[in-house]
Amino acid sequence: MHADGGLFSGSTENVMRWLAGAGILLGLSAGAVLLFVLVRKPEWRITAAAKWTLLVGVFVLPSMTMLTGNVVGFHNTKQSCLQCHTMDPWVSDMKDPKSKTLAALHFQNRWIPDDQCYTCHTGYGLAGNVEAKMGGLSHVVHYYITGVPPVIHIHKPFAVATCLHCHGESMKYQKIDQHADPEMKPKILSGEMSCFECHASPHPRKKS
Amino acid sequence: MTDAPVPPREDRGPVGWVTAACYLAFVGIGFSLIHFLWPTPLLFSLFMIVGQGAFGLAMVLYAIAIVIDLKRQKVL
Numbered sequence: 001m002h003a004d005g006g007l008f009s010g011s012t013e014n015v016m017r018w019l020a021g022a023g024i025l026l027g028l029s030a031g032a033v034l035l036f037v038l039v040r041k042p043e044w045r046i047t048a049a050a051k052w053t054l055l056v057g058v059f060v061l062p063s064m065t066m067l068t069g070n071v072v073g074f075h076n077t078k079q080s081c082l083q084c085h086t087m088d089p090w091v092s093d094m095k096d097p098k099s100k101t102l103a104a105l106h107f108q109n110r111w112i113p114d115d116q117c118y119t120c121h122t123g124y125g126l127a128g129n130v131e132a133k134m135g136g137l138s139h140v141v142h143y144y145i146t147g148v149p150p151v152i153h154i155h156k157p158f159a160v161a162t163c164l165h166c167h168g169e170s171m172k173y174q175k176i177d178q179h180a181d182p183e184m185k186p187k188i189l190s191g192e193m194s195c196f197e198c199h200a201s202p203h204p205r206k207k208s
Numbered sequence: 209m210t211d212a213p214v215p216p217r218e219d220r221g222p223v224g225w226v227t228a229a230c231y232l233a234f235v236g237i238g239f240s241l242i243h244f245l246w247p248t249p250l251l252f253s254l255f256m257i258v259g260q261g262a263f264g265l266a267m268v269l270y271a272i273a274i275v276i277d278l279k280r281q282k283v284l
Contacts (some may be wrong), residue, residue: 019246027241034230034237046277054226058270062233066263069240073252080249133260136253144250146266 016075023068026061033057081117086148091117093204102202111166120162120202158202160191221280223253229269236263 016158034057037045044050082091094103094116104119106112111117135155142148167173178184178198187193196202239259241252278284 020247024241024244025235027244030237031234031241034234038227038230038234042223042227045223046221050226054230054270058226058229058233058266062237062263062266065237065240066260069243069255069259073243073255076247077249077252080252083249133257137257140250140253145216 012075016072019068020072023065023072026068027065029064030057030061033061047055063102078115078118084143086152090203099204100200102200120135120158122162125129136197157191159194160188160193160195164189222276225269225273229266229273231267232262232266232269236260236266 019121033053037050037053037057040050045054069177090103093099094107096104097108102115106120107116148160173179179188184193236259239251239255239262243255243259275284
């Protein structure tokens with residue numbers, strides 16, 4: 001039994017445990033099918049029976065394994081921002097009750113209940129596109145090989161759409177005259193104007 | 209130069225492509241299993257880059273094998 005409601009609870013953590021188990025089973029099955037194919041004579045690999053075996057062993061089972069790996073890894077990675085000491089100053093500020101930065105206010109007021117780093121920084125594309133893979137690779141290279149740069153910058157301007165995703169439809173947002181101003185509204189919606197031109201900085205400007 | 213007849217090369221069709229696809233899919237599955245068992249950010253990155261990269265390449269080789277096979281059977 002698990003402390004978070006048992007083996008069959010619908011909590012996200014539990015679902016991920018089951019998915020990881022399914023992924024291991026799928027991967028082992030795919031490996032067994034591939035091994036079966038590879039130990040046969042090469043000529044067998046173009047027979048009609050081999051074609052169906054290969055469809056399952058090279059395409060169906062591995063695809064499902066990869067997809068499961070993506071979902072489980074993606075979930076774990078959303079919680080992994082704090083695992084690198086690199087981000088400590090920003091996380092400390094976010095959790096500092098005296099801090100008035102936007103990140104701290106969102107954390108203190110539970111405006112974002114879970115995965116606070118990821119929720120605002122979805123622009124990193126953790127879902128697995130090529131850009132995300134290159135971004136992940138560069139983080140690995142920096143962390144393990146070249147060292148973390150002394151000054152860390154966000155790699156591209158923060159997307160206004162991320163703020164508008166939660167705030168854009170709220171009455172509080174729409175009541176502000178500047179947000180509805182015919183000159184400013186298109187600039188905000190197009191991303192030409194950043195939220196942080198008027199609002200407080202989301203994080204401390206420098207490491208402290 | 210001799211006029212000895214050259215023996216016809218054995219047509220193995222897409223066997224080589226299929227075999228390479230199998231090995232690459234194996235690599236991809238290996239990385240995914242490692243990442244399932246030890247879910248660390250580093251292993252997730254390796255799974256996303258090396259594992260999925262190898263699997264993607266396996267899919268390309270598998271597709272090439274299918275095209276070669278269809279051409280052999282004169283379907284294409």
